[in-house]
Amino acid sequence: MPVIVKIPAPLRPLTQGQSEVSVENAATVQAAVEDLSRRYPGLRERLLDDKGALRRYVNIFRNDEDIRHGKALQTALAEGDKLTIVPAIAGG
Amino acid sequence: MSTAVLLGMGGLGCPAALALAEEMPGLRLVLVDPDRVERSNLSRQILFTEVDVGEPKAEAAARRLSLLVPGARAEPRVLRFGPRSASELLAGCDVLLDGTDSFETRFAANDAACAARIPLVHGAVLGWGGQLLTVLPGQGSCLRCLFEGPPPPGALPTCAEAGVASPLCGVVGAAMASEAARVLRGERPRAQARLHQWDGLRGTERDVPVPRDLRCPACALAPEATLRHP
Numbered sequence: 656m657p658v659i660v661k662i663p664a665p666l667r668p669l670t671q672g673q674s675e676v677s678v679e680n681a682a683t684v685q686a687a688v689e690d691l692s693r694r695y696p697g698l699r700e701r702l703l704d705d706k707g708a709l710r711r712y713v714n715i716f717r718n719d720e721d722i723r724h725g726k727a728l729q730t731a732l733a734e735g736d737k738l739t740i741v742p743a744i745a746g747g
Numbered sequence: 748m749s750t751a752v753l754l755g756m757g758g759l760g761c762p763a764a765l766a767l768a769e770e771m772p773g774l775r776l777v778l779v780d781p782d783r784v785e786r787s788n789l790s791r792q793i794l795f796t797e798v799d800v801g802e803p804k805a806e807a808a809a810r811r812l813s814l815l816v817p818g819a820r821a822e823p824r825v826l827r828f829g830p831r832s833a834s835e836l837l838a839g840c841d842v843l844l845d846g847t848d849s850f851e852t853r854f855a856a857n858d859a860a861c862a863a864r865i866p867l868v869h870g871a872v873l874g875w876g877g878q879l880l881t882v883l884p885g886q887g888s889c890l891r892c893l894f895e896g897p898p899p900p901g902a903l904p905t906c907a908e909a910g911v912a913s914p915l916c917g918v919v920g921a922a923m924a925s926e927a928a929r930v931l932r933g934e935r936p937r938a939q940a941r942l943h944q945w946d947g948l949r950g951t952e953r954d955v956p957v958p959r960d961l962r963c964p965a966c967a968l969a970p971e972a973t974l975r976h977p
Binding site: 663664665674710711712713714719723724742743744746 | 755757758759760847853893894898902903906946957958960
């Protein structure tokens, strides 16, 4: 069973409008991000900074867990996990 | 007498102010916005009509509220929230609602609310997406626990670039009012330390817990559960 990644609306132009994409064989969040970055050019720059760390205005949850409070990008993934990308938004 | 301060009389501030005025008679509403009404605002900023175009939003909204809700106590403030205006605007404030379109203002509001230990209802919309987070300083996490800081200019699309789904503004704005009313009644807000998210295109909602970040500089200003309450 793959890992499902939920894509927020501001990033969907990079995933051809898909709100969910799947990743196979990703052992960590980092591996999932790298896999997505190869398939969807431009996504990596939106999620990671020049040093490869998660940008300060973007967060990723593994199921209900904020990865920044654990092992961040090195958070381990298991089959069936859901990753949710949450960017800061400011419209009103 | 309780006071709610609303930052941003746009797509969120308008429905939030109307719902709060209806829900809580006697509530003092301080409406804060430095901008003027534009014709492109009218589809989602429900307190304005054609005759308000060019008028300060805060003043037009206060006038409209007094017509729609007899007895409503709305006070306009035509200025931008920031470090200089925060202390004046937050004096006597029992709950702060942030529906602004500026990342800088949002983080400034979060930090000021934490420092003054004033409950904050954070609502945001972009495209078909919406977010809601209620912050009770000293009793859980805040916006900076979720995001370390604002993006640099141009890093993320603004609502002017990505658009905003008008109906979603009504949904999120009403939810902000509901959260503020809960705070004012001393009830537990639904979105306290939880980020509630709407996907208006798919018609789905979900929330995720937002744990307190022990390194959060804003929460460090409100280390104890000494929350102000009306």
